[in-house]
Amino acid sequence: MPVWRKSSYSIEGDNCVEIGRGIGIRDSKAPTTHLPVSDKAWSAFLELVRGASS
Template identity: 60%
Template sequence: MTEWRKSTYSVNGTDCVEVGHGIGLRDSKAPAAHIALGTDAWSAFLAAAKADKLAR
C-alpha cells in the first residue's frame, strides 16, 4: 500500500495535491485516480515548481 503525503502548504488538508512515493500525484478530492510519474518526470516537475514556472 502506498503512503500518500499532502503538501505542508495545504491550508485545510482537503484541497491539495498528494504525492505517493514511486507512484505519482493525485488530487485529494479524487483519490481513486492518480497521474503516474517516473523519476525523470518527477525531477522535471520539482525543478519547474521551484523555479515558479508552473501555469497558474
C-alpha cells in the first residue's frame, strides 16, 4: 500500500499536494489519480528548489 505525505506547509483539509516516495505527486482532492515521478526526478527537483532558495 502506497504511503502519501502532505506538505508540512499545508493546512488541514482536502486542498493539499501530496507526495508518495517512488510513486509520484497527487492532489488530495483527487486521490485516485497521480503524476508518476521517479526517485531520480524527485531528487533533481528538490536540488533545484533548494538551490533557488539560497
